[in-house]
Amino acid sequence: MNEFTAQHPIVVVALVKIVVLLFLLLTALAYLVWFERKISAHIQSRRGPYRVGPHGLLQPLADGLKFLLKEDATPAGADRFAYFLAPFLTMALAISAIAVIPFGPGTITIFGQSTPLVVADVSIGLLVIFAITSLGIYGVVLAGWSSDSKYSLLGGLRSSAQMVSYELSLTLSVVGVLLLAGTFHLGEIVTAQSGYTWGFLPRWNLLNPTLPQLLGFFCYFVAAVAETNRLPFDLAEAETELVAGFHTEYSAFKFGMFFIGEYASMVTVSCLAVILFFGGWLSPIPAGLGLAWQAYVPAAVLGLAGAALVVDGLRYWKISGRIVLPAMGLALCVIAFLCARPGVRELVQGPFWFLLKVSVVLFVYVWVRWTLPRFRYDQLMAIGWKFLLPASLANVVLTSLAVVARS
């Protein structure tokens, strides 16, 4: 084993990173569903899942079991190859986009090999994510067509036409960031946003001194919500519209794969928004105010969260909750203590800020879904072509003028 590691260090390191990332990602996806259900419930003045495990924390497990054990019915006239390919394609593409996202600066050492905090360190990281988004349209189109059902076909056609239209605005809204950073490499785009204007305002692309990319971020967010088929743009798969759109005829695990694919593309788009517009892993606290105490922020936040869990757990209404929740809180406090140790402290800074910002963007995603009403299909296409595309183009022109004027 050791000589294999010595001869092919790159392969082993890549495998370790892939396994860790997949494990974390799939767990995060399951709990993202829980997160969405809890937040949607509180927005609607109810409680959400709270019976299956304390605070409904075992609900994703129950849902997963349900997906695995349900009957898997295939429609009689379905084109078998495309019918089986579509959910696989959606899930595989959505998950593989996370491979190019950098979670932190610098390098860590695995098995004696120093490697950056990203699975695939390519110089065209941004283009890879757009390529994967373009290919994601096939999952929808093939699902709609191969199901041999009128609702699925209409839903698939509408959904894919929507995705193609908003893909243009998505790509154009990012060109402003590219002009400011001068590279496709995601890690370099983040490091180009380091520094603070006037000493305290972080130089994130949203607040860039050359031209704040507010229009760019707005176009990107709207296009991203439309691209991932979420409310307010989810006419093609809404329950009250075309039954369930392109995934009407899918059941059990295949539907679960579409579900995972949708949430994974949500995560990818949020990570990309954080990297491009919110400074990725950079901390918002200006360095001028004293660097020493800033390093303890992750530990402090985790410790507070742990203490809150302990306090909440001791007052929980079920006995199982009164044992499990304080135990989880104590585990968080232990992790917080570990994050305050000198070796781990520097390592945890970048990923902590990155994951915090991604959680905020995901919260806004869920918030928008459960607050805004749905657009009609013709309104949706009109927004995509008549408003968003000219706005993205205007952003490109303005940013080019600002860059030329500054240099």
Next chain:
Amino acid sequence: MTAELLVFLALAGLALAGAVSLILQRHPIHSALSLIVVMAALAGLYLLLEAEFVAAIQIIVYAGAIMVLFVFVIMLLNAGAEERTQFSRMARYAGVPLSGVLLLVLTFHVARASAAMTAASPVDGMTRRVAMLLFRDFAFPFELTSILILVALLGAMVLAKRDS
């Protein structure tokens, strides 16, 4: 047998399998899926040839937009599986082997003619050099292609409109 040669053989095999499947499949949607596989394999080959920008453009534009157009049209026209064709005797016994021979002769000569080329040392920053060429020396053809796309857009809209 370096890793690079292995990857090349895998991708080339995938491209050939996709191309053969394109010809042998009876339903046009399966042919379209095979063509997408060929394009993805070619994008991998472009990455091997250190042409990252072209690889990304191939996936984003060719496999992600043009082939989507093909799949849409196949869906809209409700194209079904082809009927079995009755090839004439001449085609079956003389045509197919002769075209195979033509293919082999062509490949042999083309490969032999380019055997003298040895690869230059790896260039990096190829994307930057392509961008410089595209926006400086070839800026006029670049703007012309935007007019070409506009003309194609108008043409497609006019052609596909139903007479009211």
Next chain:
Amino acid sequence: MVPIPYYVALSAVLFGLGVTGFVFKRNVLTVFMAIELMLNAVNLAFVAFSRALGQPEGQVFVFFVIVVAAAEAAVGLGIVIVVARNRQSLNVERINLLKL
């Protein structure tokens, strides 16, 4: 480094397969796809030569080929839709009259 003749040979074989598809298939959409296969084979040859000579002009030409193929696919598919609507068939052997 994989020798350049390997790439060019692969490009020639793909081109030959595209010609075979173009000649022998009877669904007009499949014929169109065989044309796209031929264009892709040519793109591979361009990129291989660009790498061999270390010049980016090959890749610039590939960019133009892709753009022209996109425009051609759009208009060609529009024509196919109109013809299919009028002839009620996608079989190239039935679309053989100059007057519809």
